Amino acid sequence: MKSRKSVREAIAGYLFTSPVTIGILLFTAWPVLQSLYYSFTKFNIIKSPVWIGTDNYEKMAHDPEFWQSLRITAVYTGISVPASLLIGFLLALLLHRQLPGIGLFRTIFYLPVVVPVVALGILWKQLYSPTFGFANELLKMFGLPPYTWFSQPESVIPSLIIMGLWQAGGSMIIWLAGFQGIPAHLYEAAIVDGASRFRRFWNITIPMISPVIFFNLIMGFIGSFQVFGQVMATTAGGPLNASNFLMVMIYKKAFRTLDMGYASALGWVLFVIVLLLTAFIFRSSRSWVHYEGEVR
Amino acid sequence: MRTSGKSALLAYPLLAAFAIVFLFPLIWMVARSFMGLDDLYKVPPIVFPTKWMANSYSEIWSLKPFPTYIRNTGIVVLCSVxxxxxxxxxxxFGFARLRFPYRNLIFGIVLSTMMLPGAVTMIPVYVLFSKLHWTNTLLPLIVPTFFGGGAFNIFLLRQFFATLPPDFDEAAKIDGANLWNIFWRISLPLCLPGLTVVAIGTFMSTWNDFMGPLIYLSKEQSFTLALGLYALSPGEAGGSTIGTITTAQLMAACSLAIVPVILVFFFAQKKLISGTAISTGIKG
Known part of the structure; x- marks a missing residue:
């Protein structure tokens, strides 16, 4: 009778999980295959796709727009992910203590994260405005010359990075959860052994929190390589394509110029890059991520 | 990291300094929404208006069909949640409480979809919805949420269901309850904290969603609030020309769009933070 029971349980299991399995087939698996096919075609949605072999990928290899887009996306990711992790870490370090009013500060630091991206963009365009904005006022307060912010190609990326740092509260929350997960007895034992503040930080906090660093890095890189909303709501890729991030370029190719075959090829390249990056972090993690209770 | 009095003295000024940096843009936004024209275009700019004027908040309603935007956003948010x-x-519930062949493999595939960039599936899914003539309707933003509601949420709730003691199921089975009743009457109420986290997270991400509406909606009567704000902003594609909208009006519209998320956030921040802790595999 046991087998009949387990068959019924299995059927129930498939039924309960059917929304996500059907969803993945409809909205992930099938689209992934289709987009791979589109990437080898010329396709503008009005006419059916025409097979052109690897033309899209060859075009990409010689497309300066793509290389520039890849470069700025990589630069943005390479700076903004570590910088916002660091700021989030510092904020979490400051917040991780029992002081009156600490909850209020946590709320304040996290608040920018919940601001809708369009409002965020409109607000920061105002802050960065060369004449009526406050960013240059701030520089003036410190005796620095005004900066061009969103108005010049060379200052767009740093400006977007700074704007992104305003939302470092997102990683702060994950750091805080990590700190709270470190058992207090580790610190107590270290204090008994006479370990200095720095030793305790370096030999307890850092290894114990390394899975959080790992998680933050992976999610940060994946998110940052697909930066889109912040850019569309502020510079929309300009000036002079200086903020034409990969996702912005893909969106414009797909929905503005209706070059959906080329956009699909770009999407696949983005996918492979994200995959390689994730695999690289995973591989390296074996040497620096410490899991509690893991036997080595 | 217990705190001594000395480090508290050091911490407060630093915390206050950071708090000013993080709050200033939002304060400035609200303050500017109350400025008159002469205050707005003062050089150098001022933080607080010399005269507080609330007329921007009444003027924006005639600039764009905001009630329509709000209604559309409300429909999408409610259905998505x-x-x-x-x-x-x-x-x-299926992944946590039921045994079936390839369960872990399927769950692994579900989780791996989190790493898939939207750029890969975006175009074929758009083609699918446009073949169904669903563009310029809210359906592309709503219907997919009924198919699993996102890998992240499944992962989060699975953690909740997995911690329920199995005795509940057994006791209910002896009492003759079927699986649906066990799910609906017993497990679900016990997972209310987890469901709240999912509901609030979905509310925020749907309210703030920009890319979905940008791709699927091009007619004003189908716009959501995020897209409406975008269209309002001067210099954007199809946006207002500079001069038809004042900065105060723009800031007033932004402030209003932020209010619901901030309210929900204040109301639910404890739950959200503990939810994040659980979902990252760290005990909060």
Missing amino acids: IGATLSSALCA
Whole structure:
């Protein structure tokens, strides 16, 4: 009778999980295959796709727009992910203590994260405005010359990075959860052994929190390589394509110029890059991520 | 990291300094929404208006069909919250409480979809919805949420269901309850904190969603609030020309769009933070 029971349980299991399995087939698996096919075609949605072999990928290899887009996306990711992790870490370090009013500060630091991206963009365009904005006022307060912010190609990326740092509260929350997960007895034992503040930080906090660093890095890189909303709501890729991030370029190719075959090829390249990056972090993690209770 | 009096003295000034940096843009936004024209275009700029004027908040309603935007956003948010919460709970219950062949493999595939860039599936899914003539309707933003509600939410709720003692199921089975009753009457109420996290997270991400509406909606009567704000902003594609809208009006519209998310956030921040802790595999 046991087998009949387990068959019924299995059927129930498939039924309960059917929304996500059907969803993945409809909205992930099938689209992934289709987009791979589109990437080898010329396709503008009005006419059916025409097979052109690897033309899209060859075009990409010689497309300066793509290389520039890849470069700025990589630069943005390479700076903004570590910088916002660091700021989030510092904020979490400051917040991780029992002081009156600490909850209020946590709320304040996290608040920018919940601001809708369009409002965020409109607000920061105002802050960065060369004449009526406050960013240059701030520089003036410190005796620095005004900066061009969103108005010049060379200052767009740093400006977007700074704007992104305003939302470092997102990683702060994950750091805080990590700190709270470190058992207090580790610190107590270290204090008994006479370990200095720095030793305790370096030999307890850092290894114990390394899975959080790992998680933050992976999610940060994946998110940052697909930066889109912040850019569309502020510079929309300009000036002079200086903020034409990969996702912005893909969106414009797909929905503005209706070059959906080329956009699909770009999407696949983005996918492979994200995959390689994730695999690289995973591989390296074996040497620096410490899991509690893991036997080595 | 217990705190001594000395480090508290050091911490407060630093915390206060950071608090000013993080709050200033929002304060400035609200303050500017109350400025008159002469205050707005003062050089150098001022933080607080010399005269507080609230007329921007009444003027914006005639600039764009905001009630329509709000209604559309409300429909999308309500349906998505129901869809995502219900369907992710169903799936999470299946993965946590029922045994079936390839369960872990399927769950692994579900999780791996989190790493898939939207750029890969975006175009074929758009083609699918446009073949169904669903563009310029809210359906492309709503219907997918009923299919699992996102890998992240399933993962989160699975953690909740997995911690329920199995005795409940056994006791209910002896009492003759079927699986649906065990799910609906027993497990679901016990997972209310998890469901709240999913519902609030879905509310925020749907309210703030920009890319979905940008891709699927091009007619004003189908716009959501995020897209409406975008269209309002001067210099954007199809946006207002500079001069037809004042900065005060723009800031007033932004402030209003932020209010609901901030309210929900204040109301639910404890739950959200603990939810993040659980979902990252760290005990909060």
